[in-house]
Amino acid sequence: xxxxxxxxLEDLIRGCAILGTGGGGNPKPGLAAIQADLQxxxxxKLAKLEEVPDAAWxxxxxxxxxxxxxxxxGRAFQDDVSECLKAxxxxxxxxxxxxxxxxxxxxxxxxxxxxxxxATRRGIPIIDADAVGRAVPELQHSMxxxxxxxxxxxxxxxxxxxxxxxxEVADDLRGEAIIRALAAINGNNIGVVSHPLxxxxxxxxxxxxxxxxxxxIGTAVRQACSSGTDPVEAVIAAQRGYxxxxxxxVQAGWKIDEGFTIGDLSIRxxxxxxDHRYRIWYKNENIISWFDDQPDVTVPDLICVxxxxxxxxxxxxxxxxxxxxxxxxCPAPSIWRSPRGLELFGPRHFGYLMDYRKIEENRRLGGxxxx
Amino acid sequence: MRSLGAxxxxxILIGCTILGTGGGGSLSEGQxxxxGLIEKGEEFTLGKxxxxxxxALIGSPYYCGSISPEGGKEESGEVALKAFEALExxxxxxxxxxxxxxxxxxxxAGALAVAAERGLPLLDxxxxxxxxxxxxxxxxxxxxxxxxxxxxxxxxxDVMIVKQVQDDRRAxxxxxxxxxxxxNMVGVCDHPTRMEMLQEVVIPNTISLAEKVGRVRRKAMExxxxxxxxxxxxGNGYLLFQGLVTAHNWKVEEGFTVGQIKLTxxxxxxGEEYTIWYKNENIISWYNGEVDVTVPDLISIxxxxxxxxxxxxxxxxxxxxSVIGFPASEQWRTPDGITAxxxxxxxxxxxxxxxxxxxx
Numbered sequence: 001x002x003x004x005x006x007x008x009l010e011d012l013i014r015g016c017a018i019l020g021t022g023g024g025g026n027p028k029p030g031l032a033a034i035q036a037d038l039q040x041x042x043x044x045k046l047a048k049l050e051e052v053p054d055a056a057w058x059x060x061x062x063x064x065x066x067x068x069x070x071x072x073x074g075r076a077f078q079d080d081v082s083e084c085l086k087a088x089x090x091x092x093x094x095x096x097x098x099x100x101x102x103x104x105x106x107x108x109x110x111x112x113x114x115x116x117x118x119a120t121r122r123g124i125p126i127i128d129a130d131a132v133g134r135a136v137p138e139l140q141h142s143m144x145x146x147x148x149x150x151x152x153x154x155x156x157x158x159x160x161x162x163x164x165x166x167x168e169v170a171d172d173l174r175g176e177a178i179i180r181a182l183a184a185i186n187g188n189n190i191g192v193v194s195h196p197l198x199x200x201x202x203x204x205x206x207x208x209x210x211x212x213x214x215x216x217i218g219t220a221v222r223q224a225c226s227s228g229t230d231p232v233e234a235v236i237a238a239q240r241g242y243x244x245x246x247x248x249x250v251q252a253g254w255k256i257d258e259g260f261t262i263g264d265l266s267i268r269x270x271x272x273x274x275d276h277r278y279r280i281w282y283k284n285e286n287i288i289s290w291f292d293d294q295p296d297v298t299v300p301d302l303i304c305v306x307x308x309x310x311x312x313x314x315x316x317x318x319x320x321x322x323x324x325x326x327x328x329x330c331p332a333p334s335i336w337r338s339p340r341g342l343e344l345f346g347p348r349h350f351g352y353l354m355d356y357r358k359i360e361e362n363r364r365l366g367g368x369x370x371x
Numbered sequence: 372m373r374s375l376g377a378x379x380x381x382x383i384l385i386g387c388t389i390l391g392t393g394g395g396g397s398l399s400e401g402q403x404x405x406x407g408l409i410e411k412g413e414e415f416t417l418g419k420x421x422x423x424x425x426x427a428l429i430g431s432p433y434y435c436g437s438i439s440p441e442g443g444k445e446e447s448g449e450v451a452l453k454a455f456e457a458l459e460x461x462x463x464x465x466x467x468x469x470x471x472x473x474x475x476x477x478x479x480a481g482a483l484a485v486a487a488e489r490g491l492p493l494l495d496x497x498x499x500x501x502x503x504x505x506x507x508x509x510x511x512x513x514x515x516x517x518x519x520x521x522x523x524x525x526x527x528x529d530v531m532i533v534k535q536v537q538d539d540r541r542a543x544x545x546x547x548x549x550x551x552x553x554x555n556m557v558g559v560c561d562h563p564t565r566m567e568m569l570q571e572v573v574i575p576n577t578i579s580l581a582e583k584v585g586r587v588r589r590k591a592m593e594x595x596x597x598x599x600x601x602x603x604x605x606g607n608g609y610l611l612f613q614g615l616v617t618a619h620n621w622k623v624e625e626g627f628t629v630g631q632i633k634l635t636x637x638x639x640x641x642g643e644e645y646t647i648w649y650k651n652e653n654i655i656s657w658y659n660g661e662v663d664v665t666v667p668d669l670i671s672i673x674x675x676x677x678x679x680x681x682x683x684x685x686x687x688x689x690x691x692x693s694v695i696g697f698p699a700s701e702q703w704r705t706p707d708g709i710t711a712x713x714x715x716x717x718x719x720x721x722x723x724x725x726x727x728x729x730x731x
Contacts, residue, residue: 090534162545163535167457170528178529181548 001047001125007222008215009034009044009116015218016211017109017313018235021302023261023285024108024135025063026315029077031109033117044116045125047101049208052127054200056100060131061088061118062111064139064179065189065259079159080110081117083191086157088118091193094153094165100199103127103206105142107214108135109315128211131195133333134302137260137284139179140172141345143335144195147205151175154194158186180259188259207333221311231311232326235304241330242363244289244297245278246271246308249323254316260284265305265319267327278327280305282316287350289327297329298347300336301359304328329359372422372492375415380405380483382585388476388680389584389602390577390697392669394628394652395475395502396434397682404480408487415483418468418492420575425567427467429494430455431511432485432560433478435550450558451481452488453524458560461520461532468566470494470573472509474581475502476682481558493578498562500574500700501669504627504651506543508666508712510702511562514572518542521561525553547625555623574700580606588678598678599693608697609730611656611664612645613638613675615691621684627651632672632686634694645694647672649683654717656694664696665714667703668726671695696726 004012010031017027034044052058061084092098101124104115111130119126131142139151151172156164156179164182169175175194183190197205217238224234236243247267254263260283269276279290286303289296297303305314308326319325335341337358343349346356375383384405388398408415423429432455459465468491471482479497486493498509511518521533523546531549536542542561550557584605591601603610614634621630629650636643646657653670656663664670672681675691686692703712704725714721 158537160537160541161535162533162537162541164545165461165532165534167461167530167532168528170525174525174527174529177552178531178549181552182545185544185548 001045001051004044004046006038011218011222012211012215013109013113014221014312015214016107016112018217018304019214019302020108020135020313021286021304022282022316023137024106025110027109030113033077034113037120042120044120047125047127049127049129049203052101052199052203056199057097057196058101058103058127058202059091059099059193059196060103060105061114061193062105063114063189064183064192080114080191083157083159084114084118084193085121086163087155087191087193090155090157090163090165091196095196099124101125101127104130106130106132106135107210129206129208130210133207133210135285136345139176144205145172145344146335146341149205151194154192156182157191183259188256225310232306232308235306235311236328239330241328242359244329245327246273247278249319249321249325252319252321261317263316267325283350288347288352295354296362297359298356300332300341300345302330302332331359373417375417377409379582380415382589383578383582384476384480385588386581386585387474387479388682389671390581390669391475391502392652392671393649393683394504395473396477398476401477401480404484408484413487415487416492417495417578419495420570423468423566427566428464429468429470429564429566429569430458430466430560431470431472431562432482433472434481435546435557435559450524450526452485453530454522454558454560455485457524457530458522458563461522462563466491468492468494471497473497473499473502474577478502495578496573496575497577498573500577502652503712506546507539510572510574512539513707513711516562516564516572518561521559523549524558526556527553574702599673599675599695602678603695606697608695609726610693611696612694613640614645616686616688619686619688628684630684637691650717655714655719662721664726664729665721665723667699667708667712669697669699698726
C-alpha cells in the first residue's frame with residue numbers, strides 16, 4: 001500500500017480521463033477537489049489487488065448520471081462526494097460490515113476522483129483495479145456482470161436526504177433502470193455504492209493494475225509535454241493504441257436524455273486526413289465511430305478524443321465546434337471481447353445492428369494505411 | 372376479532388369500490404385475488420383496533436400503480452406480500468396485523484390478501500376512509516406518521532428498501548417512478564407503526580362501513596329496492612346526479628389515469644349537465660358548470676340500475692349512472708387535511724366547501 005503524491009494523483013486523473021473515452025465524468029471538478037484535499041492534509045492511498053485480504057469487504061462508490069460541460073455543471077463535486085459517502089455508510093450498516101477499501105466503478109476522470117474522495121474521508125485506500133477496465137455508461141457494463149456476479153445489495157443516496165437500499169434486482173438491467181429513474185428525480189445525478197464483495201471473490205473477478213496503467217498514460221503525456229515531444233504519440237504508445245483521425249470539429253450536438261448525455265461529433269480531416277470525415281456517436285462515452293461513413297471502431301474498444309497540443313482528454317459536452325482534435329483508439333480488455341462481454345457491451349446493445357470487429361483487425365484491413 | 376366469509380368479503384370489496392370514488396383499483400381484480408385465496412382455504416379475520424396489543428407492529432401493504440381498463444393489467448404476482456416481508460426482514464420484527472392504506476376494490480383486497488396469506492388480522496380502519504391518488508393524500512401524512520422505512524417489490528423481482536426519504540411527496544415520486552418502469556405496478560409496504568400510535572390517528576370502522584354499504588346494495592337488489600338510494604343512505608350521503616355518459620376522455624400521465632366524464636341528465640335531472648374530473652379517483656365535479664363537490668368529500672359513480680360502482684376509466688359513453696356523494700371523515704376536514712387533499716392540491720383554484728353545506 002502506498003501514498004500517492006500530488007503529481008501521481010494528477011497523472012492518474014489525466015490518464016483516467018483519456019481512457020474515459022469522452023465520458024467517465026468531467027475530471028476537472030474532481031481534480032480541483034483532490035488538490036484542495038491535499039492542502040487540507042488528506043492522504044490518498046493506493047492498495048495493490050493482492051493487498052486486499054480474502055475476508056475483507058470492498059465496494060464501489062460512483063455517480064450515475066450524464067456528463068456535463070465545464071460551464072454547465074449544475075452542482076458541486078462535493079455533492080457527489082457526500083451522496084457517495086452517505087450511500088457508503090448505508091451499505092456498511094445494512095451489511096453490518098466495514099469496507100476495507102473502495103474501488104472506482106470505472107476508469108474515468110470523475111469516477112477515480114469520487115473513489116479517492118470517499119476513501120480519503122473514510123481513511124481507507126482505493127484499490128489498483130476497477131469494475132470495468134475502461135469507462136462505460138451503464139451499471140450492467142461491469143466485469144462482475146460478465147461473470148454473473150450481482151451488483152446488489154446496493155445503496156443510493158440523494159442530495160435531498162433520500163436513502164434507498166436495492167436489496168435485490170432481477171438483473172443489472174433492472175438495477176440500471178431503477179437507478180436511472182431515481183437519478184432523473186435528482187437532477188440527473190445520483191450517488192450509488194454497489195458491488196459489495198468479499199476480498200476473495202473480488203480478487204478473482206477483476207483485472208489488477210488498471211489504475212497504474214491509467215497513471216502511466218497520464219505520466220507519459222506530462223513528460224512528453226515537458227520534453228517538447230508529441231503528447232498524442234505518447235498516449236498511443238502508452239495505451240498500445242492507434243491514431244484514428246485528426247481534424248477540426250465541424251459539428252457537436254448533444255442533449256440530456258433519460259439521465260444520459262447523448263451526442264454526435266463530426267470532424268473534418270486535416271493533414272494526412274484532408275478530404276476525409278470522421279463521426280463519433282456517444283452515450284456518455286464514445287460508442288461508435290465512422291471513417292468516411294464506414295464504421296470504424298465500436299465498443300467495447302476505446303475511442304478517445306484528445307487535444308492535439310496537450311494530449312489531454314476532451315470530455316464529451318466540452319468538445320465543441322471549431323476545436324482541433326485527435327482521435328485515438330485502443331483494444332478493450334479481453335473480458336469484454338468474450339461472447340457475453342460483447343452481448344452486454346457490443347454495438348448491438350446501443351441499437352447498431354453490426355457485428356463487433358476488433359480495432360486491430362480494422363487497422364490491418366486498411367485503417368493503418370490511413371496513418 | 373371476527374372471521375369473514377365469502378359473502379362478507381364480497382360486500383366489503385363492493386363497498387370499498389363504492390367508497391373508492393372511481394379509483395382504488397379494479398374490483399374484478401380484487402374479487403379474483405380474494406376468490407383465489409378462499410379456494411386455497413385461507414382465512415380472513417377483521418380486527419377492531421382495541422383487539423390488538425398496543426405494542427403490536429402493523430404494516431400497510433398495497434399495490435401501487437395506475438388503474439387500467441378491466442383485464443388490461445398484467446399479472447402482478449404477490450408483490451405486496453413480498454414488500455411486506457422485505458420490510459419485516461429489514462426491521463427484524465414480524466408484523467402482527469395489517470392496515471389498508473385506503474378503501475378500494477383492489478387496494479383493500481391487496482391488504483386483505485397479505486393479511487390472509489400471513490394469518491394476520493386486517494384492522495377495521497384505514498388511512499384515508501376512501502381511495503386517494505397520491506401517497507400524501509393519507510391521514511398518515513397529515514398526522515406525521517413517518518412513511519419510511521418502506522419496502523417496494525416489482526413484478527420483475529426487484530426488492531428495495533427506502534430507508535429514509537425527504538418527505539412523503541418525495542416518497543410518492545420515488546414509488547411512482549419505480550412503478551412506471553415496472554409495468555405500472557409495484558407492491559409497497561410502508562408506515563410500519565405500533566398499534567398504540569396507530570389507533571390515535573387512523574380512521575376507525577371503515578372496513579365495516581364498506582361492508583354495510585356493500586350489504587345494503589345487495590339486499591336492495593334482492594328486494595328490488597333502489598340500490599343507489601340504499602347505498603346513499605348507508606353512507607349518510609347525497610344523490611348528486613342521474614345521467615347518461617355523453618363523453619369520456621382519459622390518458623395515463625406520469626403513472627396516473629387522468630380523465631373527464633360528462634353526463635347529460637335523465638329523470639329528475641333532465642336538461643341538466645354534470646362533469647367529473649378525476650386523477651385515478653374522482654376529484655371534483657361541476658353541476659351545470661358550477662363547482663359541486665370536491666375532495667376530500669367522496670364522489671362515486673354507480674350504475675343506475677344495479678348500484679354497482681364504476682371504476683375509472685371504465686365509465687363508458689352511453690352508460691346510465693347515478694352520481695352520489697359522501698362526506699369525508701372528520702380527519703380530512705382540518706386545515707392540514709384540506710392542504711394535503713383539497714381541490715387546490717390538484718390544481719383547481721376552488722375553496723373546499725363540505726358537501727353537506729352544498730347539498731344539505
